[in-house]
Amino acid sequence: MKEMKKHAVFVDGAITPGFVSEALQKHSVNKNIGAHSLFLGQVRNDVINGQKVAAIEYTAYNEMAEEKFQEIREAAFENFDLICMHIYHSLGKVNAGEISLFVFTSSTHRKEAIRACEYIVERIKKEAPVWGKEIFLNNEYQWKKNTD
Amino acid sequence: MKEMKKHAVFVDGAITPGFVSEALQKHSVNKNIGAHSLFLGQVRNDVINGQKVAAIEYTAYNEMAEEKFQEIREAAFENFDLICMHIYHSLGKVNAGEISLFVFTSSTHRKEAIRACEYIVERIKKEAPVWGKEIFLNNEYQWKKNTD
């Protein structure tokens, strides 16, 4: 039986720049990596109907999301020549200007890393059962809509 | 006369994970950014004719390279809907496992950031007058060849 390594994806609150640099630092020991591609989603303070977004509060169908992230992970390794990859997504409140999604792919060559990263980001946006509640400065809210 | 802002690209030695996190941190104040795309080139310890690469030593035709980076920068802003972009490239010795190129694009939406980042990386590889000398563990060397 193939053992499935567990990969934690959900992070409580914002993903910090320090978290990103630690992730990078860990990969310096893997000296057959030639290219890293990183995507970071940052919360915007959009103005919607005159109200400014102060934060997004993320919730998820955790068990289903974890299975989906695992499925995306396996598909990425199957479709691209990757050495490693990581997905981190916030749950809970993330303020405007903070980071809520971090996708990190590493490969021997740049094109595989870049394409895999984009592939993973697109699948997460379309397929991961995660919802963002846009909380305005006046404490009202609306449910976020993802653009294509 | 249009004033041209100077953008330092060359960095002495390796680009550290801490440098990357500081760059990210600085962009948290820009709250109309929704997506960052980062490319990081890492030096591989390739084995070539039985010899393992220990480091790459980078040299450049600095004045021409700076003009080329500025040209790529302007073309990126013209072709993509970017909020900001940064290029950092090492000069001097960078050990295997360390980072020698850092391209950083930020946009409102993910697709523009991702595509601009790839565009910039490809142009740097093809057009920037920079040379890497692969130094082997036994102190012999050869001049690096970029793959397509």
Add this chain to the structure above:
Amino acid sequence: MNVNVLVFGQIADITGKESLSITGVASTDELVQLLQQKYSGLKELKYLVAVNKKIIQQSTELKDNDTVALLPPFSGG
């Protein structure tokens, strides 16, 4: 027979809670009809239905203790 129903996002706003326990429905179509009677706001919303974490495209028979989730459009990232 009992099924667990999980709701998320704006659907949870309508139901006022994130999970419901429903008895006496044999299929997802029956379940959705029952929920629409109970929560009329549900009719105006777009959502996918998942049974035991798998998204279904057409009405699916339900077994005791199945988990059905109503998933409004995803907006992660």
Add this chain to the structure above:
Amino acid sequence: MNVNVLVFGQIADITGKESLSITGVASTDELVQLLQQKYSGLKELKYLVAVNKKIIQQSTELKDNDTVALLPPFSGG
């Protein structure tokens, strides 16, 4: 008339120095011929020629104090 010649990478390995001062050449073709006589290893190398930081595709007339660079294939990043 004097031109400054800059060489890089494996070309600097052949010349043993990174810059040369050359007099009495009127065009880039003349300059390259002179350098190939002086450094025969140059004939086996691929390189581009830049005059005052602009890459040229064909022989170009040189003026006093122009800077000509011989650029082997780039390998940055």
